[in-house]
Amino acid sequence: MDKTVETAKPDLKQVDEILSRYQDQKWPLIPLLQEVQDEIGYIPPEAIEPIARGTGLFPVQVQGVITFYEQFHTTPRGKNIVRVCRGTACHVRGGRTILKIVKQNLDVEEGETTPDMNFTLETVPCLGTCFLAPAMMVNKNYYGKLAPPKVRNILQQYDNAGD
Ligand code: FES
Structure with a gap:
């Protein structure tokens, strides 16, 4: 049985706020991704582009890090x-x-x-x-x-x- 759940669109303003706090850091990607996940509950795919822009990386590099670390999730998870x-x-x-x-x-x-x-x-x-x-x-x-x-x-x- 398909358990895919329709959820509300993630609020990417939270991502912008988190990004602004990491602006001056040299390699902020992992703690930044952790914070986005803590805040939203997962890393929405729509957040990858702004995160890449904000960190000076290519989206594929951000996606690569998310895929590499098991701790990161790109779909909503339960409470x-x-x-x-x-x-x-x-x-x-x-x-x-x-x-x-x-x-x-x-x-x-x-x-x-x-x-x-x-x-x-x-x-x-x-x-x-x-x-x-x-x-x-x-x-x-x-x-x-x-x-x-x-x-x-x-x-x-x-x-x-x-x-
Ligand atoms: S096998 Fe180690 S906790 Fe289950």
Whole structure:
């Protein structure tokens, strides 16, 4: 099922404001992109041209940096980022079931965002908390030794009005 979500046009005035603050810096691109993403939630493709102009780069160079760094996103993401571990330690302790339960509860596949923009689901190779396997994160919070009912409770805590 296509989970593409129609969202409002990004406000590029925010990009101009951020650019003005980085004008005198020598190599401002990465912190600048981070700030745009923090402010808007992602880096809108329409922002690449003004960012290139403001930093004296070609748009293709800005695009190259965005593509290179996994931390940058060019599509809107949910308010809450759910990261389910796909690593070996989690896998042998039921990680696949945890991922299935998260997908069922949110009704999205990996990389997708719920239509209400509340959750984006991602998977990661290891969360670095193998002793908690099977594990997942929601935003900056770790959850471990998961079982299906616990997963449902965790997701409910972040459901819209929550968090
Ligand atoms: S394998 Fe899942 S946290 Fe390391």
